[in-house]
Amino acid sequence: MNALCFAIFACAFNLLLGYTGLLSFGHAAFMGSAAYVTGWLIRSAGWSPELGLLAGTLGAGALGLLVGLVAIRRQGIYFAMVTLAMAQMIYFICLQVPFTGGEDGLQGVPRGKLLGLLPLDNDLVMYFLVLAIFVGVFLAIVRIVHSPYGQVLKAIRENEPRAISLGYDVDRYKLLAFVLSTTIAGLAGSLKTVVLGFATLSDVHWSLSGEVVLMTLLGGMGTFAGPVVGAFTIIGLQNFLADRVGSWVTVIIGATFVFCVIAFRKGIVGELLAWQQRRRAK
Template identity: 90%
Template sequence: MMKALCFAMFACAFNLLLGYTGLLSFGHAAFLGSAGYATGWLVRSAGWPPELGVVAGTAIAALLGLVVGLVAIRRQGIYFAMITLAMAQMVYFICLQAPFTGGEDGLQGVPRGKLFGLLPLQNDLVMYFVVLAVFVAVFLFIVRIVHSPYGQVLKAIRENEPRTISLGYDVDRYKLLAFVLSTAIAGLAGSLKTLVLGFTTLSDVHWSLSGEVVLMTLLGGMGTFAGPVVGAFTIVGLQNYLADRVGSWVTVIIGATFVVCVLAFRRGIVGELIAWQKRRADRSAPSS
């Protein structure tokens, strides 16, 4: 459950960028993984308390997002996606070669410690409620962003960027802020994931994880609040349930599930439910 909540935060962060701003990033795993490495090293090797390690990891992900965003944000469509992928691969090779990351072995044995010196995070129940509280706070924060005037501008950029520019909005500044917010939340998810599992590895910065978060968002329903959460729980649940039963075939099964979902309900699980409820409400409404 804690791992699923961390990935749900990751998917919600990605949905803020893709679902509400219309920017497709193929390198979002770099921000989750870099924050995880930073938190793991600071807590294990530097002796930082877990709360400061998480804050530092989130800040590093946001700073990295600012650097990548300044380079990529002026491009659109596939060019933006390719720049994010290229920058993410640079982060991957840095994590592979840097001496403090553990290379192919990753960072092992990251202690959870005590939150604020009081709450023993070694207790799984305490750790679960901390992760749950952070997830709820992040979810409500994203809802607030989307419903704010800033969020309405993001939707306008997604629907018609030239018209938004004609209205006088500095589109690049809005998109850059959305990118940094998304990367910061992704970094928060990565930092918590490192504390939950006690380790972080190269798989956390690999491009395949960036593909997984795209799958989670599209499967659950892009541009909906609950969609990424449903998609993350579905993918993580399938991976955990099928890993011991079918081995490496779990990737094939998840891929086939995604293909069926795209063909059967293109809006995603939650998107199709919302559309069905809307059609039902329209049919039951009295005709004028």
């Protein structure tokens, strides 16, 4: 379930980087803020899990709109730096405001019952809910990319001045892509809080933004399955190695990433697709 949540997060990031060409260094802020909103509403306000998930997702989308209105005016590394700066502001807000629990985070978030019927305390029920949401998000992203709007995003990624010369309002298209990406990232954070029962500062820390970049590049940027493969690879390595090598897990994951960047420039899925194309060409 945790890996599926991060796969949703990576797919959201890939929509922004892989298909729009915008590199955000602050995406963890949207995942983490949604996690806090959902956790507080379910635990302290007594909301049902479906309303908590919806509120966290919409909250992340609204926050993404505010950040996007500022960041979208910049391009390249300047866009990345603005998103990082805004994300750090959100991190310190989450550290200081009382309802987040500070360094202790929000603990003991109950799963409750979905629609008052399905007991999410049952891990099997919770798993199929997470799986259904993941499949829905994955199919929605596929539809977005294959739509006329998605084709414009690809045009902006490949050659933004040409897209402008064709009459497209590039900033509006990029802002919508940013909001869509942050909304889906918020859904991942909200779902993760319900699954694990807590939200902590690590959910909004800049290092998590780096991890999602790693997942996307490792699996294959600009491919549908790449972020999913990358998320499962990173989360799987973390879970497998944590009890065996301790703090060395970060070094091993870093070395794995360096090896894949050198050996698989297009990522795991990207290289497989390129190999299939070469075989068909022959």
